[in-house]
Amino acid sequence: xxxxxxxxxxxxxxxxxxxxxxxxxxxxxxxxxxxxxxxxxxxxxxx
Numbered sequence: 001x002x003x004x005x006x007x008x009x010x011x012x013x014x015x016x017x018x019x020x021x022x023x024x025x026x027x028x029x030x031x032x033x034x035x036x037x038x039x040x041x042x043x044x045x046x047x
Contacts, residue, residue, distance in 0.1 A: 019045075 004010045022028050023038045036044065 004013065019028075020042070023041050028041060
């Protein structure tokens with residue numbers, strides 16, 4: 001089995017996957033008035 005050798009690594013990866021699912025479903029609310037696409041919401045988290 002590759003990857004997920006450490007509990008912290010698994011926690012980070014799974015939380016990222018859950019975040020992407022939330023963005024895809026539209027459950028993540030933007031603070032501004034302009035609605036952002038899923039890609040724009042993801043990139044706003046990165047920067």
